Amino acid sequence: MIRPHRSHPLWYAFMLHRLSGLALALFLPFHFYVLSLALTNAARFGSFIEWVHHPLVVVAETGLVFLLAVHFFGGLRLIALEFLPWTSRQKTLAAFALAASFFIACAFFLSAI
Amino acid sequence: MLNTRLYYLQRVSAMMMAPLVLCHIALMIYAVQGGLSAGEILSRTQGSVLWALFYGLFVLAVSVHAAIGLRVIVFETFGLRGILLNAFSVVVLLASLVLGMRAVYAVVAS
Amino acid sequence: MHIREAWKDEPLVSNSGTMKVSVWRGQGDVGQFEEFDVPVLDNQTILDVVSWIQQESDPTLTYRFACRVGMCGSCAMMVNGKPRWTCRTHVKKVRKDGAIEIAPLRNLPVIKDLAADMTEFFDKWVKAEGVFHPSKTREDPIEPINHESNARQQASAAIECINCAVCYAACDSVSSNSDYLGPAALNRAWTLVNDERDSAAEQRLKAVSGDGGCHSCHSHQSCMNYCPNELNPTASIAGLKRESVKNLSWWGW
Numbered sequence: 001m002i003r004p005h006r007s008h009p010l011w012y013a014f015m016l017h018r019l020s021g022l023a024l025a026l027f028l029p030f031h032f033y034v035l036s037l038a039l040t041n042a043a044r045f046g047s048f049i050e051w052v053h054h055p056l057v058v059v060a061e062t063g064l065v066f067l068l069a070v071h072f073f074g075g076l077r078l079i080a081l082e083f084l085p086w087t088s089r090q091k092t093l094a095a096f097a098l099a100a101s102f103f104i105a106c107a108f109f110l111s112a113i
Numbered sequence: 114m115l116n117t118r119l120y121y122l123q124r125v126s127a128m129m130m131a132p133l134v135l136c137h138i139a140l141m142i143y144a145v146q147g148g149l150s151a152g153e154i155l156s157r158t159q160g161s162v163l164w165a166l167f168y169g170l171f172v173l174a175v176s177v178h179a180a181i182g183l184r185v186i187v188f189e190t191f192g193l194r195g196i197l198l199n200a201f202s203v204v205v206l207l208a209s210l211v212l213g214m215r216a217v218y219a220v221v222a223s
Numbered sequence: 224m225h226i227r228e229a230w231k232d233e234p235l236v237s238n239s240g241t242m243k244v245s246v247w248r249g250q251g252d253v254g255q256f257e258e259f260d261v262p263v264l265d266n267q268t269i270l271d272v273v274s275w276i277q278q279e280s281d282p283t284l285t286y287r288f289a290c291r292v293g294m295c296g297s298c299a300m301m302v303n304g305k306p307r308w309t310c311r312t313h314v315k316k317v318r319k320d321g322a323i324e325i326a327p328l329r330n331l332p333v334i335k336d337l338a339a340d341m342t343e344f345f346d347k348w349v350k351a352e353g354v355f356h357p358s359k360t361r362e363d364p365i366e367p368i369n370h371e372s373n374a375r376q377q378a379s380a381a382i383e384c385i386n387c388a389v390c391y392a393a394c395d396s397v398s399s400n401s402d403y404l405g406p407a408a409l410n411r412a413w414t415l416v417n418d419e420r421d422s423a424a425e426q427r428l429k430a431v432s433g434d435g436g437c438h439s440c441h442s443h444q445s446c447m448n449y450c451p452n453e454l455n456p457t458a459s460i461a462g463l464k465r466e467s468v469k470n471l472s473w474w475g476w
Binding site for chain 3: 003004005006008010011014018078081082083086090
Binding site: 114117118120121188190 | 399400432433434436438439464467468471473
């Protein structure tokens, strides 16, 4: 449950950054494992890559692309916040990060199907 | 649970990854269209010093970044501190480095 | 225009029924909400509501206030789950479905009812070196300060803090790390980092760079969202982060 003091856009932006980072960190070992199959078990590596175009997998991949993009743009926002002169447009920047991530996820989805 | 050094490493690894992530996303969108195959991936990466450097650097940065990020989450969520927290961070760092470098080696040298 | 018309049409004090007000009662970790029926007035702050309860309904209700005009920073409480300075918070603005819930400030121990124990909040100001260390003595001539200088402008932007602990109660970095110095103390440290009369820059930077220091801030920006004086501790803490990185030594601390 989201407590009342947290219900403002920049807190949501924080939570999105944390959850996307966590999800990417958890995905990473699996990603590395599949790639390393190229060396240890080429046949299995091939069959894993075949899956890439299964509709459900495409949806999952689009989700991952979105997470990566939103962590990327959100991270740029935080680096700008910390290392550049302050701007009062924090909410606009967070909204832009979200919109750009949707755009990239859609671009991936359209080119994957 | 961050001191200046960890904070610095977290931000520097993030800045290092910014261009790498952009390339990675662009490559994904480009490569996935018209079907992706094991052969296609490997033909791009096998024997390529450039891709080895690109992904090697990526793995290094992401390992540092993920280890520090997870360290903060584990501390704030579960209250792990002290030696246990340091041990956790080092294990994440090393595991990610080993798995990641093995993956890079696999797609470049196989 | 609007104010004048409202003034003309309605009497200053008119009784238009009562409202349900839930107030936290208890000591330390133990307590529960108790409901009161409080008369609704046209011009009424949350502090008025609390005072009415204490004066007219239950004289044992404990709370803290002093100036009643937003200067002293004593009366902050959680109102419908958000930290507020109650003397300047109008009932009309914060009533939710006709009801109000008032609780002691978050992230601090409770002494009794609505009075939070501010000890750790103020101790952290000292821990963050939020203390002025003069570089001159009273024998020296007064140092001329250029108010246009960048450093002075940054110090002035952050200086109007009334120590109300609204930011401290709003901050989730404080809730997840009890050692975290918090937005108010770090904001104060930032004003002193930019104060050219101060002589303890290095000491202060060290004080705000430890385990509970500025790097624990995740820029939720709740502090600036709720600060009644519209200060921006997030920006101040970002300044401290930059300074700490600039002065980072890999072999020292």
